[in-house]
Amino acid sequence: MLNSRTKLIQLTVTLTACAFLLVPMILSVMAGVTANYFQGISSGLTLKWVFRVWELYADSIFLSLWLAIACLISTLIIGLPAAYGLARHPGWLSRILEEFISLPLAVPGLALALALLQLYGSMKGFRISWTFILVGHVLYTLPFMVRSILAVLASMDLKTLEEGAASLGASPWQRFRDIVVPNAMPGILAGSLTVVTLSIGEFNLTWMLHTPYLKTLPVGLADSYASMRLEVASAYTLVFFVLIVPLLMAMQWASARAQRIAQ
Amino acid sequence: MTLRLTNIAKTFPDGTRALLPTELTVKTGEIVSLLGPSGCGKTTLLRIIAGLETPDFGSTIWFDNDDVTSLSVERRKVGMVFQSYALFPNMSVRANIGYGLKMQKLSKSEINARVTEVLEMCQLDEFSKRGVDALSGGQRQRVALARAIAPRPRLLLLDEPLSALDASMREALRDELAVLLRKFQITAIFVTHDQDEAMAIADRVAVMSNGRVVQSGTPEELYRNPNSSFVAGFVGNAMHLEGKSAGKLLTLEGGTQHLLSEGSGQNVYVRAEDVRIDEAGSLCGEVETVTFMGTHYRVGIKGIMPNVLTSIFSGQSAPNVGGKVRVSIKPQALMLLPEGEAQA
Numbered sequence: 001m002l003n004s005r006t007k008l009i010q011l012t013v014t015l016t017a018c019a020f021l022l023v024p025m026i027l028s029v030m031a032g033v034t035a036n037y038f039q040g041i042s043s044g045l046t047l048k049w050v051f052r053v054w055e056l057y058a059d060s061i062f063l064s065l066w067l068a069i070a071c072l073i074s075t076l077i078i079g080l081p082a083a084y085g086l087a088r089h090p091g092w093l094s095r096i097l098e099e100f101i102s103l104p105l106a107v108p109g110l111a112l113a114l115a116l117l118q119l120y121g122s123m124k125g126f127r128i129s130w131t132f133i134l135v136g137h138v139l140y141t142l143p144f145m146v147r148s149i150l151a152v153l154a155s156m157d158l159k160t161l162e163e164g165a166a167s168l169g170a171s172p173w174q175r176f177r178d179i180v181v182p183n184a185m186p187g188i189l190a191g192s193l194t195v196v197t198l199s200i201g202e203f204n205l206t207w208m209l210h211t212p213y214l215k216t217l218p219v220g221l222a223d224s225y226a227s228m229r230l231e232v233a234s235a236y237t238l239v240f241f242v243l244i245v246p247l248l249m250a251m252q253w254a255s256a257r258a259q260r261i262a263q
Numbered sequence: 264m265t266l267r268l269t270n271i272a273k274t275f276p277d278g279t280r281a282l283l284p285t286e287l288t289v290k291t292g293e294i295v296s297l298l299g300p301s302g303c304g305k306t307t308l309l310r311i312i313a314g315l316e317t318p319d320f321g322s323t324i325w326f327d328n329d330d331v332t333s334l335s336v337e338r339r340k341v342g343m344v345f346q347s348y349a350l351f352p353n354m355s356v357r358a359n360i361g362y363g364l365k366m367q368k369l370s371k372s373e374i375n376a377r378v379t380e381v382l383e384m385c386q387l388d389e390f391s392k393r394g395v396d397a398l399s400g401g402q403r404q405r406v407a408l409a410r411a412i413a414p415r416p417r418l419l420l421l422d423e424p425l426s427a428l429d430a431s432m433r434e435a436l437r438d439e440l441a442v443l444l445r446k447f448q449i450t451a452i453f454v455t456h457d458q459d460e461a462m463a464i465a466d467r468v469a470v471m472s473n474g475r476v477v478q479s480g481t482p483e484e485l486y487r488n489p490n491s492s493f494v495a496g497f498v499g500n501a502m503h504l505e506g507k508s509a510g511k512l513l514t515l516e517g518g519t520q521h522l523l524s525e526g527s528g529q530n531v532y533v534r535a536e537d538v539r540i541d542e543a544g545s546l547c548g549e550v551e552t553v554t555f556m557g558t559h560y561r562v563g564i565k566g567i568m569p570n571v572l573t574s575i576f577s578g579q580s581a582p583n584v585g586g587k588v589r590v591s592i593k594p595q596a597l598m599l600l601p602e603g604e605a606q607a
Contacts, residue, residue, distance in 0.1 A: 157347060163343070163345070167337070167341060169363055169366035170362075171337055174366065183353050185353075
């Protein structure tokens with residue numbers, strides 16, 4: 001009796017929490033496909049607003065995707081060797097470096113953006129180019145990539161594995177290619193998905209760095225909320241969900257896998 | 264291949280002298296064991312031979328007539344079996360064994376043929392497609408050995424190859440390893456802290472202590488004619504008979520013992536199998552422990568010297584604990600060694 005009552009309470013709390021999270025989302029998405037929000041669902045369902053969003057903000061969507069890919073490539077190029085170096089030479093210096101790379105996690109995006117603006121704001125060409133936003137995104141996402149790879153690398157005896165490969169005649173580059181990268185792959189995958197998801201969803205820093213011609217997906221979202229009719233803004237949310245939710249799910253899966261291996 | 268090491272020494276950056284100048288020659292096809300307690304420098308010496316550690320200036324390493332001192336590990340053509348095996352988790356058993364051949368840029372068909380040959384030799388055929396995580400300890404050890412041997416190295420180096428295994432498997436795999444190494448007909452050096460392992464596998468054992476090779480010889484030589492207290496204690500667990508010697512007589516707490524030669528200034532050692540429980544014996548003590556070992560008893564006797572004297576007793580019924588026994592030791596079985604280093 002007591003048991004079933006406890007269960008009932010648990011179920012109620014869980015469902016209430018879910019409703020609390022889901023209802024606004026559903027309402028917002030519904031608003032995006034309703035012909036006229038003020039008349040309600042009776043006015044009929046339509047994809048008109050979604051197409052309108054596409055007309056108005058396709059550039060933002062492509063810019064965001066492009067930025068995410070560029071950001072991923074940059075963090076891979078910087079992060080993989082960095083994580084490898086940190087894993088290969090553990091010590092106080094590596095600890096300090098790791099903390100240093102992780103600093104952008106603790107500093108608010110706005111402060112980071114302000115610092116970038118102060119430093120590079122006067123370089124006109126750079127200031128108005130998409131690479132300026134990229135720099136911000138790389139700074140912000142790099143720690144996720146490095147930590148994710150480092151966790152996997154630290155869980156294996158990298159030094160001995162490399163010595164084993166070396167004794168079989170593998171050069172440093174062959175060792176990196178054949179041993180380090182394949183074994184770090186779960187961490188690389190988890191890190192990559194995190195970086196892409198964060199880059200697509202980043203608003204704080206991007207909002208400070210963007211120019212009217214360079215609106216990313218979340219910046220466009222804010223713009224549509226501020227200046228478009230409610231249905232368009234809601235349809236925008238829908239588009240945003242469609243892009244980000246699969247990425248989020250893939251990220252969950254990849255990091256769970258990386259953690260299993262790191263244990 | 265003949266390996267010749269001259270004046271090999273290693274000082275770590277913090278000033279620790281891990282290895283004092285050491286000479287060692289290993290003949291073609293010989294299997295040599297570096298035996299010693301932990302921290303004696305045996306692994307450092309092995310890693311220097313492999314090229315994983317750089318020796319101090321003035322050291323030279325010769326593979327036949329090639330000076331390989333400045334050659335990096337990947338160009339030395341040595342096979343190495345690590346204590347943890349260091350198998351590549353991202354590769355199958357086959358790919359692990361074929362990796363060294365791939366690095367030599369052999370053709371696919373040649374790699375396949377060689378891997379198959381080595382798999383058969385090490386009785387690993389049925390596991391070839393598995394990942395290395397799906398293998399038992401003994402199988403991993405064989406894969407590590409197969410991987411090291413597949414590229415036909417000039418020299419095979421093994422770092423404590425059996426210590427990662429369960430005690431119950433170790434003995435069986437020790438004999439298997441001894442057979443395999445002879446089948447490969449390769450010059451091999453292996454490091455161990457276990458004297459039984461060294462004796463069972465090696466043609467020649469180099470006993471190391473405090474960064475030096477203190478004695479090197481066949482297992483029989485080391486056992487019968489140790490040149491120092493350390494070797495006597497470490498190989499075959501000889502016991503130090505602590506007493507006062509005058510002329511050819513050694514006076515112990517439990518009686519006197521004849522020596523074959525002048526005993527002053529010498530330490531007298533004896534092995535448990537030479538201590539006999541004998542009613543006509545000249546030494547007298549009290550039985551402290553009796554351990555049944557299957558084929559024999561180990562009897563611990565106190566009162567003969569400050570420490571317990573152990574005797575191997577192979578009779579049917581062991582003496583009772585607490586009872587008095589008389590013990591005799593043949594003077595020929597005693598080892599007189601110069602005083603010096605303490606027993607391990």
